[in-house]
Structures are given as structure tokens and as C-alpha cells.
Amino acid sequence: MNKNNYHMKCLKLKTVSLTFVFLYILSGCVENKDSSGLEYMPDMYRSPAVEPYVDYAEIRGKHDEEKSMKLSAMVPPLSTIPYYGTDSQTVSLMLPHSRRPNVEFKQTHGLNDYLFSTSNEYELAKMDSVNPLNLTKENSKEIFDNGKKIYTSMCAHCHGEKGDGNGPMVTSGAYNGVPAYSDRKALSNGQIFYSIYYGKGAMGAHGPLINKKEIWTLVHYVRKFQDKDYGAFEVEETKKEPVETNKAKK
Ligand code: HEC
Numbered sequence: 001m002n003k004n005n006y007h008m009k010c011l012k013l014k015t016v017s018l019t020f021v022f023l024y025i026l027s028g029c030v031e032n033k034d035s036s037g038l039e040y041m042p043d044m045y046r047s048p049a050v051e052p053y054v055d056y057a058e059i060r061g062k063h064d065e066e067k068s069m070k071l072s073a074m075v076p077p078l079s080t081i082p083y084y085g086t087d088s089q090t091v092s093l094m095l096p097h098s099r100r101p102n103v104e105f106k107q108t109h110g111l112n113d114y115l116f117s118t119s120n121e122y123e124l125a126k127m128d129s130v131n132p133l134n135l136t137k138e139n140s141k142e143i144f145d146n147g148k149k150i151y152t153s154m155c156a157h158c159h160g161e162k163g164d165g166n167g168p169m170v171t172s173g174a175y176n177g178v179p180a181y182s183d184r185k186a187l188s189n190g191q192i193f194y195s196i197y198y199g200k201g202a203m204g205a206h207g208p209l210i211n212k213k214e215i216w217t218l219v220h221y222v223r224k225f226q227d228k229d230y231g232a233f234e235v236e237e238t239k240k241e242p243v244e245t246n247k248a249k250k
Helices: 002-026 088-095 121-127 140-154 189-198 212-225 232-247
Strands: none
Touching: 088 212, 121 189, 140 212, 189 212
16 A cells, blocks of 8 residues: 555656656747747857857847847948958058048948048049059969959959950840940049949949959959050060160170
């Protein structure tokens, strides 16, 4: 009898504790399909440090509707300068661009988080004649090779492989109004940079997609379409050589 009682008690205890365990597990279930339910160990689901691309609406059982389905990756604070190593030429190329977008670019080109200007800085960029990415005999091949790579993936579908404005986007009839670079030889280096960086007319801003060094590389590449001898150091060399040998003969 005593033994039976003991067994009954054990059974009851087991049933009661199993029910509790079952209820505890059930308590994690919620109706909202987007919710992960009660998180028993929230730190294992979400790192306490804010990480990009994580939905932070649900933390420790509290749901914050405002944050729901919003990416946690934020635009860096205004005028933040990324770290590009210690090479001073690269660093100076990457500093914030001195010409600002006009306030209208907010609407026309969807630019946000920039310092805006009320003047027409594209016109002012006519004076910016220097490409700060210095083209030399040593680096010209690398610059043009890089330019080709970026141009082929980012620009050629509109501007065409030859820079004549006949990329597949245009020939398919999907898009028009793309100029041939040869029709815009009067543009300054600064204006070409400005148009690629902030966009112009039907062309979108590429500043958020490629960095400033890559854009200055493209400026050299666009110049090459306008003048095939642009940056051709070898041509100058071969021109010089015969003159020198002539002199030597005399
Ligand atoms: C979606 C199509 C499209 C893409 C992609 C595109 N462009 Fe353009 N681009 C245009 C159009 C359209 C214009 C004419 C804008 C105007 O003058 O109103 C233009 C104009 C230009 C101009 C002349 C700007 C000026 O100030 O007159 C340059 C230089 C240029 N693009 C370079 C590039 C480069 C380099 C890339 C690649 C990073 C590129 N574009 C990507 C459509 C495009």
C-alpha cells in the first residue's frame, strides 16, 4: 500500500512537471507568424551588438512595431571618411568631394544625406580642369584597364562599348537620350566627375555605387573615347626617338 502510494505520488509529480514543461514550451508559441515567439536565450538569437541586416523589432520578448522589418544597417554619419590606408594620394582622392549637389538633386536624383548647395555647382565645376588621379607613363595602362573594367559593368549598357551612346539599353528601345562622348568634348574633368558622381538628367547618381578613385578612373576612360591619343605615352616616345637619332646622325 505504501509502495503504491509512493508510485502514485511519483506519477503525479511526473505528470505535473511534464505539464509545466509542456506549458513552458507552448508559451513560446505566438499567433504572429513574423514573430519568433518567446526567446528563451535572446542573446543566442541576436547579438547584443547591433549588426547589419538584422530585424531588431523583437528583443527580449518586447516587440517594437516601429523597428519591425527595418534594416539596422544605417547610412554612416554625414562627412564620415572611410579608412583607405596610409597612402596620402589615395586618401586625398577619397576625401569628401568639394563640389556639392544642388538641393534639387534630392528630388531629381534621390540623393539624401549630402550637404546641399543652392548654387549651380555643375556650372562652377567648369573650372575644375585637373583630374587629381595623376596619369603617368607608369600607371596609364593600369588606369585604362581598370577604367575598362568599371565602364563595362557600370556604363556600357547605356553608353555603348565605344562610348557612342548606343548601348543595348538604347538599341533595345528601352531608353534614349544617351549622348556620344565625342559630342561633349568641351566638358571639364570636374564636370564629368560631377555628372557621374551626382547624376545628370536621365542618368542616375553613381556616387553611392563606386568610389571617388574609380570615378576619376572613369573620367580618364571617358576622355580616351573623346580623343584616342589621350594618355598615349608610348606614341609620344616613338615620336621623340626618330628626332634624337636624326640629331645623332648629324
Ligand atoms: C541608365 C543609363 C546610363 C548609365 C548606366 C550611365 N549613363 Fe551616363 N548618361 C546617360 C544619359 C541619359 C546622359 C545625358 C544626361 C544629360 O545631359 O541630360 C548621360 C551623360 C553622361 C555624361 C555627360 C555628362 C555631362 O555633364 O554632360 C558622361 C560623362 C557620362 N554620362 C558618363 C557615364 C559613365 C562613366 C557611366 C558609368 C559609371 C554612366 N555615364 C552611366 C545615361 C547613362
